Amino acid sequence: MINHAASYYAATANSSVPRASLTGSVEADVCVIGAGYTGLSTALHLAECGYKVVVLEAAKIGWGASGRNGGQIVNGYSRDLKNIEWRYGKASAQALGAMSLEGAEIIRGRIKTYNIACDYRPTNVIAAFTGKQLRELEHMSAHWASRGHDGLEMLDKEGLRKHVKADCYAGGLIDHHGGHIHPLNLALGEADAIQSLGGQIFEQSTVTGVKTEGGKAVVTTAHGEVRAPVAVACGNAYLNGVIPFLTDKVMPVSTQIVATEVLGESTIRELFPTLTAVEDANYVLDYYRPTADHRLLFGGGIVYGGAEPADIEARLRPNLAKVFPSLGNVRFDYLWSGNFALTLTRIPHFGRIGSNIYFAHGCSGHGVTSTHLAGRLIAEAIHGDATRFDAFATLPYYPFPGGRALRVPLTVAGAWWYGLRDRLGV
Template sequence: MSAQSYAGDGAYPPSYYAASRNIERTPVRLEGEVTADIVVVGAGYSGLSSALHLAEKGYKVVLVEGAAVGWGASGRNGGQVVNGLNASLDTIKRRYGDQTASFVGGLIQEGAGIIRDFVSRYDIDCDLKTGNIYAAYTEKQMGELRDKQALWRRYGMDDHELLDATQIRQHIGSTVYAGGMIDHSGGHMHPLNLTLGEARALESLGGVIYEHSPVTGVTQANGKATVTTANGRVIADTAIVCGNAYLGNVVPELTARVMPVSTQMIATQPLGEERANALLPTGMCVEDVRYILDYFRVSADHRLIFGGGVVYGGTDPADVVAKIRPNLVKVFPHLADVKIDYAWSGNFALSFSRVPQMGRLGQSVYFAHGYSGHGVTGSHLFGRILSEAIHGDMTRFDTFAALPWIPFPGGRVFRAPYSTLGSWWYALKDKLGL
């Protein structure tokens, strides 16, 4: 299997992030047989976090990537450091009980801390900023934010500041919002430069990364795991599978657990410092609180980066600009004629429960996936928890691994149509303010 199977020639998609990356790598392909303590599949945030945490513990780590470091969702997402899982703490409490909710509530800010620690200790240049805003269109949504603030306080998190309609305009140069809430422990950054910096950090610790080497199989026998590509293989004590939305059918046991979902983004021409600051005067990133949400921020070179929309099944819309520009103009009408320099799509892996999954296949293969659009912080956290389990502390791993996963209605064949129907219903509720 060649990179042509899912990633073309393995080059980055034409995103703003790819055009502004600050590290140029020379890919090395996997050839022949290699041995290691740990082999990791996928050089996104989950794989890099797992690999880096294990390398810090002294393990010999080999990472195998089918395209390039950060090629998938990790390198082309909104760049927003948002705390929490897609499923709310209320939902987790209702489904899994108080003990699980308390456990999750005690660690959902940890992923952001890992990112800040990596950036600081490894001197990663990724334009990391502090603060993100949840924006509400209606009073009903403001009530939901007040409930969220109170709920998070019960779990020991008190970094949220409510904003009324007047206050939110000090942060967002738009009149469309009824209010919002700041998470002062959130933030935003250049996502591809974060992955590239983490890869460089891994290599500084002796880790080895093979790129443009799509994995064709993951097997285990005699207490060892083997990761195979078209031209080589890695034999290790343990394998970690972090392919997420781009794993395909490489590990058949995982295929039905998640569904690829496409989301779209655009980046404007540079607006200049004054014009950009008028859009987001305090430099925070924003996401609204609807089911089908918009999210946006200003880049270091004063572009507006704006994303939203979903396509279940992971296909790309024919015209990304036509799909996303109306949403941008709704928030910022005066940008109706602004030039769009970049437009791109990317897939994230959706789990039916909206709770990410972590587990083990046999004795030698671990996996993590299904962050459902909230993967920037969750993936870094899960990477740490995987490293703890492999190093001998199964406590946090076992808690997540024990959570039941829910299959999509209709199985693999009908999961996209059913999810599209559900998405339509929730989008209608957003539109009607229900």
């Protein structure tokens, strides 16, 4: 049996009854591969429309990035709208920009509709170390505002300190439409919602093959199969080659997180007066936030290719101490790692294989919101209106250069260059 990583989230998860694994043959309207956010969002939207949905999960609900990420509800994409417009043109930027706040709205709607207890709190902040980064945030804020995002507010150094008491920043940008949550509990709540509408979820059911036979998608596991007119592949960084066409379109990248000992409400309120989540503006960024039980959750550090570093504490403690020197020796109660999927363009990759197999992956570090949007767009396409799905699916996507052998060193070289620029402030 594959269990959750030994994370803070797993230790504080809402109680959940294990789901059975798939045995035998099952018929459905749609078979969804993966019980992370993309799969759960797709299945829930479809179940609300009356579809008979079956979800197959290789491990447990939210086992991958959806259950072990930083928990930050960050609007937009891993590339800002100005970059999207430069790369794809005004029409694409307008289409993607019009959907850029939707993922967060979906999450808040799910929490309210299905009474999901996942410690939701509003707002998130991007913090700038340098004047250059602050000017970049000003340009980004103006561009987003021109696309209808009315929740952004620039902060000078003292303005930022009203949200996070850290002296290392020059200022920042707060998003009043952002927020943060306990990500695993959100996933578990969405899974319960799917089942309340008649959907089926099978855990410990690794998919071994996907094919089209007699006009139907046939999705097989070690002990069973699902036959459905439509299948949706939502394995993201953990699809593990089961659909070869997708393998070279994304690269798994690991990120690391620690959760401190309980610091107490007074300490947390001193450090985070508004209890916001924070990420910095570096290319290889750190992100952190207070938890509901008054810990500091701090994440960062990436390993291209998805390997887990030997010493998570050594990677993250110096960065944490830079932001909060008073916590330089704080005890870490939980340390864990997990993979997200990176595309070459850093824009989520949506598409179809043939006429009846949909996929969405590669949110490139902005997955909490983008996955929820993806689920709605896939459901719309299956229900007969692919207009918004195709705004993503028709964008050009490319495999990583150099194939599997060279994609990691080439990406590392690029990241090293941008990381050097961050350190030099240029």
